[in-house]
Amino acid sequence: MSFLVARDLRKTYGPVTALADIGLDVEEGEFVTLLGPSGSGKTTLLMAIAGFTRPDSGTISLAGRDITGVEPEDRDFGFVFQGYALFPHMSVADNIAFPLKVRKWDRARVDARVEEMLGTVGLADLARRKPRELSGGQQQRVAIARALAFHPKILLLDEPLSALDRTLRETMQRELKRLHRQTGVTFLYVTHDQEEAIAMSDRIAVFQKGRIVQVGAPRDLYYAPSTRFVAGFLGVNNLVDARLVRGADGAVEIEALGARVALPPGKVADLPEGPATVFMRPEDIALEPTPGEPALAIAGTVADVSFVGSFDLVVIEPRGGPEITAHLPADRTRALPVGAPITVFVRADAIGVVPNT
Amino acid sequence: MSAPALHAAPRRRESTPLGRAVAKVFAVGLPWLLLGFLFLPVLVLVPVALTDREYLSLPEHGLSLQHFASLTEWETGWLPSMMTSLVIAAIATVVSVSAAAAYALGAWALTGWWPSLTRVMLLAPLIVPPIIYAVGIFKLWARFSMIDTYPGVIIVHVVLCLPFAILAIGASLAQLDPRLIQAARSLGARPPTVFYKVILPNVTPGIAAGAVFAFVTSWDEITVTLFITSRAVETLPRRIFTGIADSVDPALAAISAVLLAVTLLALAARTFWFDRSQSP
Ligand SMILES: Nc1ncnc2c1ncn2[C@@H]1O[C@H](COP(=O)(O)OP(=O)(O)OP(=O)(O)O)[C@@H](O)[C@H]1O
Ligand SMILES: [Mg+2]
Numbered sequence: 001m002s003f004l005v006a007r008d009l010r011k012t013y014g015p016v017t018a019l020a021d022i023g024l025d026v027e028e029g030e031f032v033t034l035l036g037p038s039g040s041g042k043t044t045l046l047m048a049i050a051g052f053t054r055p056d057s058g059t060i061s062l063a064g065r066d067i068t069g070v071e072p073e074d075r076d077f078g079f080v081f082q083g084y085a086l087f088p089h090m091s092v093a094d095n096i097a098f099p100l101k102v103r104k105w106d107r108a109r110v111d112a113r114v115e116e117m118l119g120t121v122g123l124a125d126l127a128r129r130k131p132r133e134l135s136g137g138q139q140q141r142v143a144i145a146r147a148l149a150f151h152p153k154i155l156l157l158d159e160p161l162s163a164l165d166r167t168l169r170e171t172m173q174r175e176l177k178r179l180h181r182q183t184g185v186t187f188l189y190v191t192h193d194q195e196e197a198i199a200m201s202d203r204i205a206v207f208q209k210g211r212i213v214q215v216g217a218p219r220d221l222y223y224a225p226s227t228r229f230v231a232g233f234l235g236v237n238n239l240v241d242a243r244l245v246r247g248a249d250g251a252v253e254i255e256a257l258g259a260r261v262a263l264p265p266g267k268v269a270d271l272p273e274g275p276a277t278v279f280m281r282p283e284d285i286a287l288e289p290t291p292g293e294p295a296l297a298i299a300g301t302v303a304d305v306s307f308v309g310s311f312d313l314v315v316i317e318p319r320g321g322p323e324i325t326a327h328l329p330a331d332r333t334r335a336l337p338v339g340a341p342i343t344v345f346v347r348a349d350a351i352g353v354v355p356n357t
Numbered sequence: 358m359s360a361p362a363l364h365a366a367p368r369r370r371e372s373t374p375l376g377r378a379v380a381k382v383f384a385v386g387l388p389w390l391l392l393g394f395l396f397l398p399v400l401v402l403v404p405v406a407l408t409d410r411e412y413l414s415l416p417e418h419g420l421s422l423q424h425f426a427s428l429t430e431w432e433t434g435w436l437p438s439m440m441t442s443l444v445i446a447a448i449a450t451v452v453s454v455s456a457a458a459a460y461a462l463g464a465w466a467l468t469g470w471w472p473s474l475t476r477v478m479l480l481a482p483l484i485v486p487p488i489i490y491a492v493g494i495f496k497l498w499a500r501f502s503m504i505d506t507y508p509g510v511i512i513v514h515v516v517l518c519l520p521f522a523i524l525a526i527g528a529s530l531a532q533l534d535p536r537l538i539q540a541a542r543s544l545g546a547r548p549p550t551v552f553y554k555v556i557l558p559n560v561t562p563g564i565a566a567g568a569v570f571a572f573v574t575s576w577d578e579i580t581v582t583l584f585i586t587s588r589a590v591e592t593l594p595r596r597i598f599t600g601i602a603d604s605v606d607p608a609l610a611a612i613s614a615v616l617l618a619v620t621l622l623a624l625a626a627r628t629f630w631f632d633r634s635q636s637p
Contacts, residue, residue, distance in 0.1 A: 050543055073543070076545070078544075083536060098554075099545050099546075146544065147544070
């Protein structure tokens with residue numbers, strides 16, 4: 001049995017279903033991210049696990065023990081809030097010492113641990129400062145040090161980096177990964193930033209309208225999303241309506257954007273014939289077919305070309321469907337004025353197919 | 358001048374010399390005018406209190422502390438009424454601040470419609486004209502035989518002090534992030550620890566400010582007190598009021614000077630405690 005287990009969690013606020021039949025297993029020492037759009041229920045699940053929100057039904061257990069009814073102060077879970085929630089009347093050191101004094105550690109042990117935590121997050125010089133005398137990134141470090149000081153069983157983090165600017169956010173992402181490795185504590189992390197989730201997590205649980213629609217390693221979600229929503233949420237994807245056609249000999253063909261191609265065997269074993277959604281990553285769209293490989297040939301016109309660095313971002317308007325974006329080599333796009341006809345190719349094995357809903 | 362430069366000029370700075378002069382007259386003149394009308398009458402009290410004559414007047418041959426000395430004599434009646442005011446103000450402050458703190462914390466912790474509704478109710482004493490309240494409470498206290506009793510005066514003062522205490526404590530609670538409580542709990546703190554170590558230290562400045570406001574409000578309340586007291590409960594403002602009606606004793610000026618000093622001290626204390634702890 002897993003370390004932290006949530007089973008059939010439900011929570012409604014009046015007409016709003018914040019959590020619907022949530023099931024989640026987290027292993028000890030794992031870094032699991034709850035990823036989803038705003039209002040999808042991530043915070044609600046985190047608050048339920050922390051004990052601040054009582055679910056309408058369902059259970060939460062830790063190491064085999066049911067903790068659904070345990071008060072937050074008895075759970076021993078660290079929590080890093082979005083606004084940091086540092087105690088404004090206490091110094092940095094006193095903030096970090098707070099959970100230790102509450103646990104009646106003796107003086108010497110508290111001092112030693114505070115010093116150790118200050119060193120871990122690199123704030124040894126700022127021990128005597130008040131939170132309002134710190135920058136956002138420094139406050140964030142204090143909040144993390146405080147939540148880790150008492151050796152919590154789990155560290156819960158609710159969008160801890162969303163208030164920081166981009167460069168600082170990337171530094172803090174690395175820092176959090178280091179802290180996770182260094183402490184071995186189980187991290188449960190909430191974000192709506194898919195890049196952040198992909199960069200940091202062992203596993204990601206994707207939320208949609210109060211449900212977890214897919215759980216898996218970042219790579220699995222990226223290359224094998226199970227629904228149209230997940231495919232659209234992870235990475236920039238071209239999502240296109242298509243038709244699945246099954247031949248008599250087990251061959252499967254896909255019809256999209258006015259073109260047709262046979263898919264490699266076994267790719268869409270469990271999908272029925274009929275309407276489906278196809279996704280293609282911009283980096284998989286090319287100006288020529290790969291020799292010897294079947295490809296979907298999409299004909300259309302160039303709608304826009306923009307330079308973004310190592311490649312050009314080209315928007316194409318296919319004859320039979322919505323716009324798609326492609327990453328094309330910059331040296332080839334000079335010959336592509338807006339409005340010019342163009343044909344691009346997507347290898348059959350780079351085409352993903354998911355159900356329409 | 359080019360068109361973009363014209364547009365870039367911020368509107369408010371485009372004042373004419375005349376406009377600036379008028380603005381200066383008001384910005385500088387009004388405070389001085391207020392200072393003149395408020396503080397001259399107050400300041401003139403000081404020399405009058407030091408007069409060497411036996412009636413309200415400016416000193417003639419020299420300064421004298423005799424009228425201050427007379428304040429300290431029990432028989433003149435100033436000390437007893439000062440004690441009365443002190444006791445009433447102290448009790449009214451403790452009661453109203455405790456009630457206000459309990460109410461403000463409760464309203465802060467809960468959400469929904471009732472905190473905002475009850476808040477309006479409790480702040481009503483700020484809106485109801487004291488003279489109307491005085492007439493009403495006079496009728497009510499007459500029926501319950503509460504006229505000229507300590508409980509009668511204290512209850513009224515508590516009602517009048519409550520809004521100030523609630524406003525002051527509410528203001529410091531409004532700055533308190535509710536997530537601090539969740540943070541403290543997630544760190545293992547039980548309710549008493551949360552209250553004493555997290556909530557209280559953050560609202561103490563508000564409670565202190567509320568106490569000063571409440572004390573000053575009760576200490577110089579006159580309108581309602583005048584209606585519901587006669588001889589048994591004689592507060593200091595009431596004694597001054599009756600004193601000025603039927604005597605020209607310079608002790609009146611002396612006691613006023615003392616009151617002024619006390620008020621200035623309270624304001625200084627408030628500024629020192631509250632404003633300093635609020636600023637970064
Ligand atoms: N205390 C509450 N009262 C009423 N509705 C609530 C409450 N808390 C959450 N909700 C609703 O439950 C749903 C899920 O909210 P939740 O805060 O869990 O979303 P989230 O995924 O954390 O979103 P975000 O990324 O914006 O933080 C939302 O529709 C929200 O309006
Ligand atoms: Mg949230």
